[in-house]
Amino acid sequence: MSTSKPRPEIEGRRGERNDEQVLEIEDRSEAGYLTSKWSLIGKIMADKILNKNTVKGMIRKGWDEETPKQILQDSPWNVLGALLNLQRWVPDISLYEIDFIxxxxxxxxxxxxxxxxxxxxxxxxxxxxxxxxxxxxxxxxxxxxxxxxxxxxxxxxxxxxxxxxxxxxxxxxxxxxxxxxxxxxxxxxxxxxxxxxxxxxxxxxxxxxxxxxxxxxxxxx
Structure with a gap:
């Protein structure tokens, strides 16, 4: 009779430690802080799937000469009749922690x-x-x-x-x-x-x- 070792849990819930190694990364990227000044993350709030290329084309055309600060000030934005919810990506949070509610x-x-x-x-x-x-x-x-x-x-x-x-x-x-x-x-x-x-x-x-x-x-x- 053979026995198998239980598979270790790889992913834990957000904010919880698991059985894997935990690292403390000391390095703080200056490039990351500079990039954050120009980084906006958007989510289209719609049940239906929109054409990705069409959405990109409309955004590039509408924001050709605007800065991220001006773009946020002019929000909310609509793309193909759907709300484009924009948030600034600040340096000390991950992409998956951005709140779109x-x-x-x-x-x-x-x-x-x-x-x-x-x-x-x-x-x-x-x-x-x-x-x-x-x-x-x-x-x-x-x-x-x-x-x-x-x-x-x-x-x-x-x-x-x-x-x-x-x-x-x-x-x-x-x-x-x-x-x-x-x-x-x-x-x-x-x-x-x-x-x-x-x-x-x-x-x-x-x-x-x-x-x-x-x-x-x-x-x-």
Whole structure:
């Protein structure tokens, strides 16, 4: 009767040691740090497979004279109707540790009371959506430049997009007003479940998003 030695585990889960050797690499490549200034990693958020050559051609044409910093500032980008989620590849992480679950979007805020129109109000509402990256000043020389407010937010795109938020109106008692959101440069989005990166055919979830109504209000009991 023959016996066999169990095969050693070669790969462990991320962050865990296995039975293999563990190395501490002392060398830090200067070239790696210099390269990181020009290194962007992108992931196309779509269920369908896109033509690789077509995607490369569109990217090269669109970014011919832009720097990585400008490319990130101008994001989100869409390729063939799908979101191209871009992240900077910094020196101290591996390719497989880059997180693509969040993406930046400019969001319009509609329906806010004029008395609440301020930078602080925009920031407060922005945190409902995600991490606030940039706020467009609603007032310029005490003049309202637009009928809505804008905030750039880092949004978790694995979750349904928020359609709005209730805001209290203390001066009228227990009344809330509905402030609704509009997302700029939003494509490959299914309104049924409120998620990015797939359409009705590939969606397996129940309806999760209701259409907004700018006249909506609620009495709090």
């Amino acid at each position: 969040r993406a930046p979007f400019w969001v319009q805020i509609h329906g806010l009371l004029l008395a609440k129109t301020s930078t602080q109000s925009v920031i407060q509402i922005g945190f409902v959506l995600g991490g606030v990256l940039q706020v467009e000043k609603p007032l310029v020389q005490d003049r309202l430049m637009c009928s809505y407010l804008r905030v750039r937010v880092l949004i978790d795109i694995t979750k349904p997009l928020a359609t709005g938020v209730w805001v209290t109106r203390k001066e009228l008692g227990n009344i809330w007003i509905w402030v609704f959101f509009k997302y700029e440069i939003l494509q490959n989005f299914y309104y049924g479940c409120g998620r990015i990166s797939h359409d009705q055919k590939s969606c397996k979830e129940a309806k999760a998003v209701c259409p907004y109504d700018s006249t909506k209000y609620l009495s709090k009991f």
